Amino acid sequence: MNSRQQIILQMVIDQGRMSVADLAKKTGVSEVTIRQDLNLLEKKSYLKRAHGYAVPLDSEDVETRMMNNYSLKRHLADFAATLVNDGETIFIENGSCNALLARALAEQKKITLITVSSYIAHLLKDTECEVVLLGGIYQKKSESMVGPLTRQFIQQVHFSKAFIGIDGFLPETGFTSRDMMRADVVNTVLEKGSEAIVLTDSSKFGAMHPYTLGPISRINRVITDDALSEVAGQQLQDSGVQVNIVKQFPIA
Template sequence: MNARQLMIIQLVNERGSISVGELAKITEVSEVTVRQDLNMLEKASYLKRIHGAAVSTESDDVQARMHARFPLKQDLAEYAASFVKEGESVFIEGGSTNALLARFLSNNKDITIVTVSHYIASLLKESQCEIIVLGGLYQKSSESVVGPLTRSCIQQVHFQKAFIGIDGWHPDTGFTGKNMLRCDIVNAVMDKGVETFALTDSSKFGHIHPYPISHSHHFSHVITDSGLSTEYQEILEQRDTRVHIVPDRPLKAG
């Protein structure tokens, strides 16, 4: 995959949909070349084609989502890693930013990572840290486990902090998710009463999805980027959630 195709994936995921003509202008190639790129990317399940445009697949595939806004997600993950102390056990749920967080923590042999994500476990197979992979019903699309067995496992293990990926937040609904079974697992983690972090880029805010998260327990922290509106930040902090804004990378000269 070349740099232009990575840029197309990023644009489609950021905007939800974008026309072939606009992609051609941004990438400075012909519409014919863009269509060829879109055909290849659709076959690889990175996006979907519609007449004259490309749209996001809303995919749970972690590797595909990793390409969208990668430098930003890397910065969020690195910032989140600074909250983890020597000797701690931490729960890392799933998703692309959490996978990058796990990678940042992976070479610390004094940290234990508890996860439902087989993708994260596979990513860390050469790591120095201890990894506890919970059991349950395997969801192929997200490479995570869910269901009653996973809930039972969560009740049997202990950790000091939990890092959760979210799909949406709105003042009227709070945090929400797209997958009922994954939201159920997140709520089981929240019920343990540990320090919790919603780790996500700002594009998720303002969106409502079907399944509620954390109605009984609020998130201790939100780690996100400067795209979060001041209004939303104030509402979250009024609800006793501390908001951490990770600064943008400085622009390189020249």
């Protein structure tokens, strides 16, 4: 990695997301050169590229994460939406797949949507969907509510289904999160005993993070894509989890 690439990486980490044009302007080189630098940095797993932007790995920004594998995540969200009936009250936690699900449901169904995500609430501001945004400590990067107040609010509301996001899964650890406060929110939701559905792309499987989501017996269903390994799929089913595989569609 040369000095320019080090500067590019640091700017991306500091800002959370930067466009190719902005990087070219700040470094004084062409956009072609920036793209070459980003390709190298992505190949070495320092960052990710997404639709003209560069983002750090494990970005907390929902919109940034949504741009990664957008088409696939939209297909996952569309499938998840078919599991929800008109008139239901559901909980949607946070994350890019869940944000796409919320938007699909608001456009297709008459539901009440409970969430801790201010990003999701804002995404639905022009729809007719009834949105209940629970309060708490505002976690700015993830645009989500966390903490003891959020836990109390969750305990006082009722919903038939809960869609949650994960950061990792291994059979020896179960589902895991990289954020302790968000893990606490998810675990409070799981304690409610409603149908718990993990909505995620397959990239999270095989990764491990510090904070447990579960136990796994509280997860009813996983919706993911067909890049999930047969071994991971079988491990989930052996744990009593129903697995729905959504096929990836090639880009035309």
